[in-house]
Amino acid sequence: MPPVGAKSLLLITGANTGLGFEVAKALFARPGPYHILIGCRGDVSRASDAISKLKHLSPSSASTAEPLSIDISSDESIAAAFEEVQERFRYIDVLINNAGADFDTAITSGRLTKREGWSQCWDVNVAGTHIVTETFAPLLLASKSRQSRLLFITSGLSSMSENASGASPRYALPPVGWPKPGNPFVYLAYRSSKSGLNMIATEWARVLRNDGVKVFNVSPGFLHTGLSTDRPTGEAKDTKAMGAVDPAIGAGFCVDVVEGKRDDQAWPPKVMRMNMVQPW
Numbered sequence: 001m002p003p004v005g006a007k008s009l010l011l012i013t014g015a016n017t018g019l020g021f022e023v024a025k026a027l028f029a030r031p032g033p034y035h036i037l038i039g040c041r042g043d044v045s046r047a048s049d050a051i052s053k054l055k056h057l058s059p060s061s062a063s064t065a066e067p068l069s070i071d072i073s074s075d076e077s078i079a080a081a082f083e084e085v086q087e088r089f090r091y092i093d094v095l096i097n098n099a100g101a102d103f104d105t106a107i108t109s110g111r112l113t114k115r116e117g118w119s120q121c122w123d124v125n126v127a128g129t130h131i132v133t134e135t136f137a138p139l140l141l142a143s144k145s146r147q148s149r150l151l152f153i154t155s156g157l158s159s160m161s162e163n164a165s166g167a168s169p170r171y172a173l174p175p176v177g178w179p180k181p182g183n184p185f186v187y188l189a190y191r192s193s194k195s196g197l198n199m200i201a202t203e204w205a206r207v208l209r210n211d212g213v214k215v216f217n218v219s220p221g222f223l224h225t226g227l228s229t230d231r232p233t234g235e236a237k238d239t240k241a242m243g244a245v246d247p248a249i250g251a252g253f254c255v256d257v258v259e260g261k262r263d264d265q266a267w268p269p270k271v272m273r274m275n276m277v278q279p280w
């Protein structure tokens with residue numbers, strides 16, 4: 001592995017696929033240069049495959065990457081990842097809290113009980129994300145460039161005021177009593193966890209405000225990724241047919257944030273959509 005040198009050092013959780021991978025891909029295609037820790041839970045061969053793909057897609061890129069094993073639902077895994085990065089580099093410039101998961105699909109299919117699905121959803125999307133941030137915060141504060149940025153990836157579904165205003169899909173239900181036909185809740189475990197994440201991101205912005213770490217809470221749009229695939233069963237929704245767009249679009253937005261093009265929007269805390277502030 002060549003030395004990181006003057007490259008910006010990033011950690012992206014859940015970067016083996018989906019939006020996280022697309023962010024790495026977009027970074028590889030830009031002048032950078034970056035060294036990217038490709039966070040991946042479980043078997044890191046998936047991160048190694050992702051890195052081969054990055055090199056194949058941008059053969060002349062000045063950026064580099066390496067896999068980092070990190071399961072954000074495991075304190076042991078988070079601690080081991082921290083030890084590795086601390087020992088190797090002693091700092092990071094950018095942390096992208098991208099890893100996230102939907103468990104509503106598994107609840108609806110009956111693979112998980114409601115209790116299991118809700119607990120796992122909040123564990124990954126809220127508690128795990130907060131614990132990763134708290135663990136890696138000292139490395140962000142030690143950023144050599146002092147251009148340190150901390151990103152959270154929230155969701156358009158997290159907006160409580162949009163939901164309350166009736167903008168949410170399937171808002172009005174027929175007055176048929178109980179039970180309602182089908183599932184009356186729209187990704188409720190997931191969307192409520194992302195509303196919870198919005199508070200976490202807001203707190204991190206406040207806590208790090210005077211430490212030179214810029215904190216962003218990014219709502220990347222509805223993207224065609226594996227998010228609503230129930231991983232063990234492989235049951236997937238055709239999100240393209242539902243209007244999801246190429247994740248490269250959301251990734252380009254995230255990379256603009258990484259490269260400082262949105263620095264003026266870091267404070268006060270807000271949820272950033274590509275062209276607007278997302279209502280809380």
Ligand SMILES: NC(=O)c1ccc[n+]([C@@H]2O[C@H](COP(=O)([O-])OP(=O)(O)OC[C@H]3O[C@@H](n4cnc5c(N)ncnc54)[C@H](OP(=O)(O)O)[C@@H]3O)[C@@H](O)[C@H]2O)c1
Binds near residue numbers: 018070071072
């Ligand atoms: N897709 C959208 O429309 C959309 C919209 C708004 C926000 N987001 C957010 O964007 C982020 C990326 O999601 P995506 O759409 O790219 O979905 P994805 O294709 O399912 O990718 C999610 C990534 O997170 C990883 N992950 C899940 N649980 C993890 C854990 N416990 N520890 C470490 N990594 C874990 C996954 O790993 P595995 O490959 O091992 O499962 C995968 O790498 C998420 O935070 C999601 O909520 C997505």
